[in-house]
Structures are given as structure tokens and as C-alpha cells.
Amino acid sequence: MDEMSRQAISDDKEFCWHPFTRQSEWTAAEHEPLMLVKGEGVWLEDAEGNRYIDGNASIWTNVHGHNHPAINTAIKQQLDQVAHTSYLGFAHPKAGELARKLAGFFEGTELKRTFFSDDGSTAIECALKMAIQYRLQNQEADRTEFVAFINCYHGDTMGAASLGGVDAFFSRFRKFGFPVRFVTSVEELKALEGLERVAGVVIEPMVQGVNQIHVWPEGMLRELRDFTEEQGIFLILDEVMTGFGRTGKMFACQHEGVVPDFLCLAKGLTGGYLPMAATMVRESIYEGFLGGAERAFYYGHSYTASQLGCAAALASLEVFEQERTFENLQPKISLLQEALQEIKQGSAWVWDVRQCGMVAGIELRQQDGAPFEPAERVGEKVCVAARKHGLLTRAILDTIVVMPPLAINEDEIKLMLKAIEAAITDELGEK
Structure with missing residues (x-):
């Protein structure tokens, strides 16, 4: 091992803190990262x-794949113009272009409005806060609960963590977040009492990732969509992992022709190059935030709609077509x-x-x-x-x-x- 590598390992062990990692083992003298x-x-x-x-x-x-020439070129070209500008009170062309292309996957439906953020957790966090705020300011103030599926994982920010069904990750934090009930199937959901208090149901469509790659039964998502529509419950789809081709279609919900109320995207959005997320929302929900200042959605991130991230995402979508x-x-x-x-x-x-x-x-x-x-x-x-x-x-x-x-x-x-x-x-x- 060369001196540079030895120094890198030394710096890592002395100064870094890794996710989901037993740090005492990681920093042990015999462990070589x-x-x-x-x-x-x-x-x-x-x-x-x-x-x-x-x-x-x-x-x-x-x-x-890594080091893809088309995505590399798009990022370099954007870098030559500007790396980042605030999206709070300003706009830039690539954000609108990307939002339009995402809406194009659901052409003819209400799923057309996109709110950008940073990662999968924040995409979910946005959807939860939007769902609650919409209910509160549109005469549905009693709908403040969520339903999630057992052994699910939807991120680590506090709201997203409330949905987490893996006790090792989330049990110590659950009481600090949103009220959530857990079910194992649509049948259990239908049997719940107090559905009139539920703001939304959250699920990873087709397959749960962190639940040891648990694949949902065929037709389950369609049944869930039909039931939530019947009950006036928002369907929030977490496609952070399943989106952008992982399941064989651009989005997993397309396998069963399901259009959710909220669609949460991240991971593959930029082709795996840069941290960026999107929460797509039905236009009728978006309209519930229009009006005076008291109805605005006060949420955002410094790097929302990152210029570099948008450039990478647009290039990635082009690669899907070109290749x-x-x-x-x-x-x-x-x-x-x-x-x-x-x-x-x-x-x-x-x-x-x-x-x-x-x-x-x-x-x-x-x-x-x-x-x-x-x-x-x-x-x-x-x-x-x-x-x-x-x-x-x-x-x-x-x-x-x-x-x-x-x-x-x-x-x-x-x-x-x-x-x-x-x-x-x-x-x-x-x-």
C-alpha cells in the first residue's frame, strides 16, 4: 500500500463517521477500509x-454506469456556466425542463407538478408535510395520520423515520414523528378503524428494498390505488429505489397503470451522479396551496433544483432514449x-x-x-x-x-x- 492510501485510511478512521456502521469495528487497527x-x-x-x-x-x-461520457459532458458544460444558484425567489431553465420531462411520463394525468429537494428522505419528508398542510388548510383538519407497511424503510429524516418499520433503525425515534399505523397488506388496511383520520398511505411499489427485497403480490398496487381513491386517502409512492428503470419500466407504478397523489424520486434521478430529489404532486393538491402567504409551503433546501443536478438528470433521461x-x-x-x-x-x-x-x-x-x-x-x-x-x-x-x-x-x-x-x-x- 502506498503512502497516500495509508494517509487516506488514517484520516478516515480519525475524522469520519460512516452511515449504518459499527464505528468501533471500522476504526479497529486490524480493519483496512x-x-x-x-x-x-x-x-x-x-x-x-x-x-x-x-x-x-x-x-x-x-x-x-460510472464515468458515462454524456452525463460527464452535461455536468462539465453546466459547470462552465454556473454550478449553483438559489431556487428561492429565482429560477433557471433546466429545472423547468426537467419538471416538464418528468410530467411527460404521466401525460394526460394530474401528476404534473414537481418540488425539488436533495435526497430520498427529503422527497418523502416533502410529501408528508404537503399532505398534512393540504388537509389542515382545506377543511380536512382531522386527517393527520399515516399508514405504512411493516418492515418498510422510507428515509432517515424525522418525518420519514416515523414511517420506518425496521425497529433497529427507527424504534427510538418513532414517538417524535408523525402518527403512523403499520399494516402487512391491503386487507389489513381495509380493516383499520378510523380511516377518516388518515391523510395518506405510503408504500414502495412492487418491491420493498430494505425488507430483504420483498416483492409485493401482482395486482396489489392497483387494489391499493382503488381503495385509497375510494376512501379519499392520498397514495404516496416511494420510488426512490424503484424509479428510473430498476423494475423494468421507468417507474414501478407504471406496471399496473397506477398514478399516485405523490411520487417521491431520488437515487437514480441524476443517473447516480449527484444528490437530488423530486416530489411529484397532483395539480389539484398543488392548487390547495394557492392564495395568501398563510397557504404557502414553507419548506426548502439550499441546493433545491441544483443546476448541476438538473443537468445530470436531463442527460440521464436522454441516455435512456439514445441507448x-x-x-x-x-x-x-x-x-x-x-x-x-x-x-x-x-x-x-x-x-x-x-x-x-x-x-x-x-x-x-x-x-x-x-x-x-x-x-x-x-x-x-x-x-x-x-x-x-x-x-x-x-x-x-x-x-x-x-x-x-x-x-x-x-x-x-x-x-x-x-x-x-x-x-x-x-x-x-x-x-
Whole structure:
């Protein structure tokens, strides 16, 4: 290891604080963090020159691959003009263009107004605050509760954290946020008492990410939309992870022809280049904020509608068209499905595989089907072992997440799955 890398590791351990990380283990003398320094396509390179497939798209963000020339060029061209200007009291051309293009995916519907923010948590936070404020100032002041689904994850800001169904992350904070009730299905939602007090229902459509890649039953989203409309409840879709092609369509809700009241976007919005989020809202909800100063939505961020972020997002949307991403995606989805089934059939350690488009999870258990003890951290160890075979990804408990950039080719998909097979064998042994 060269001197520069040693200094980088020293600085990190002494001065940095990583997300979702046991810092005492991270800063231990024997732990050597993996320093990532380059990217090209679906490949990442560390400070020692080792290359890895980016198997979780840099925490579910990257879409078209790293160092994409079209997105690079768009950012550089924007940088030559101006990097950032305030969106509070001012405007710029690319924000309006991006909002128009997003509305174009729902042409002919009311989902046409976009509020920009910084990340997935704030996209959700906006939707929650908008839903409550709309109710309060439009003669529905009793509708101040939310319903979410068990084991869900919608972000870490305080409002979004109130929706969180994962106790390890959220139980200590829940009492400080919005009133939320949790259900496991639409049937449980329908059976709740006091639905007249519910402002909105929040869900990740088609597949829950942090819930070990839990795939919802076919038709569930359509049923949920019909019921919420019948009850006058807002449907808030969290497409922070599922948006921008992950499920095989631009947005997961399009699989069942569902148009929500709020659509929350982030991660892949800029192709995985820059932090940026969008909360799309039905025009009738937007109109509920028109009038005097007391009806305005007083919420925002310093980098709202970032000029660089808008440039990257517009370029990313163009790449979808230029590279015929969706046309090329279906064979990859089929290949991934076949490879996942081969892994399931070929290893007694693989209890289940779950897939929705290019989102997949490989759940590991003991050979008798019993879960591993959480303290064993088997999923985490398998992911570390996969590095030796040229793959970076993360586990959710003992479910290995498979979510590469959409730009991955078929040979790289095969390499990715072979790396997971080898890592399982390394850590757990043969069948």
C-alpha cells in the first residue's frame, strides 16, 4: 500500500463517521477500509488497482454506469456556466425542463407538478408535510395520520423515520414523528378503524428494498390505488429505489397503470451522479396551496433544483432514449432470473431468491431452512468474501442484494452471479 492510501485510511478512521456502521469495528487497527478511487461502466477500482463489479449500483443509485461520457459532458458544460444558484425567489431553465420531462411520463394525468429537494428522505419528508398542510388548510383538519407497511424503510429524516418499520433503525425515534399505523397488506388496511383520520398511505411499489427485497403480490398496487381513491386517502409512492428503470419500466407504478397523489424520486434521478430529489404532486393538491402567504409551503433546501443536478438528470433521461435502455433491458432481466434460479437449485445455503426487474435478493439460511443467528452476520461475511471474486455489494441481514447499474451486460451479469456463488462457498462451504 502506498503512502497516500495509508494517509487516506488514517484520516478516515480519525475524522469520519460512516452511515449504518459499527464505528468501533471500522476504526479497529486490524480493519483496512476499501478505498474506491475510480469507476468505468459497471466497474469500480480501489486504491490498489483491484477492479470490482458495482453489484449494488453504489447503494442503488447508478443507472447508466460510472464515468458515462454524456452525463460527464452535461455536468462539465453546466459547470462552465454556473454550478449553483438559489431556487428561492429565482429560477433557471433546466429545472423547468426537467419538471416538464418528468410530467411527460404521466401525460394526460394530474401528476404534473414537481418540488425539488436533495435526497430520498427529503422527497418523502416533502410529501408528508404537503399532505398534512393540504388537509389542515382545506377543511380536512382531522386527517393527520399515516399508514405504512411493516418492515418498510422510507428515509432517515424525522418525518420519514416515523414511517420506518425496521425497529433497529427507527424504534427510538418513532414517538417524535408523525402518527403512523403499520399494516402487512391491503386487507389489513381495509380493516383499520378510523380511516377518516388518515391523510395518506405510503408504500414502495412492487418491491420493498430494505425488507430483504420483498416483492409485493401482482395486482396489489392497483387494489391499493382503488381503495385509497375510494376512501379519499392520498397514495404516496416511494420510488426512490424503484424509479428510473430498476423494475423494468421507468417507474414501478407504471406496471399496473397506477398514478399516485405523490411520487417521491431520488437515487437514480441524476443517473447516480449527484444528490437530488423530486416530489411529484397532483395539480389539484398543488392548487390547495394557492392564495395568501398563510397557504404557502414553507419548506426548502439550499441546493433545491441544483443546476448541476438538473443537468445530470436531463442527460440521464436522454441516455435512456439514445441507448434504448428499456429495449435492451428485457434480455438482461430474463438472464438474471435464470441465473438466480440456477444459484437456488445449486446451493443448499440459498433458501430463496426474489426478483423484480433488475432488483434481486438471494436469501441465505442453514441447510435445514433455519435462519442463521443474527450475531453470525453471514450475509455481511459473504459480501466481504465476494470482493476476492471481483464483486462489491451489501447484504440486508442474510439476503445478498443484487442491483447493478442497468448498463451491465450479459457477460457481467454472469460474472456477478458466479462471484456470489464462489463467495457463498468460501464462507459456508460446499452444498
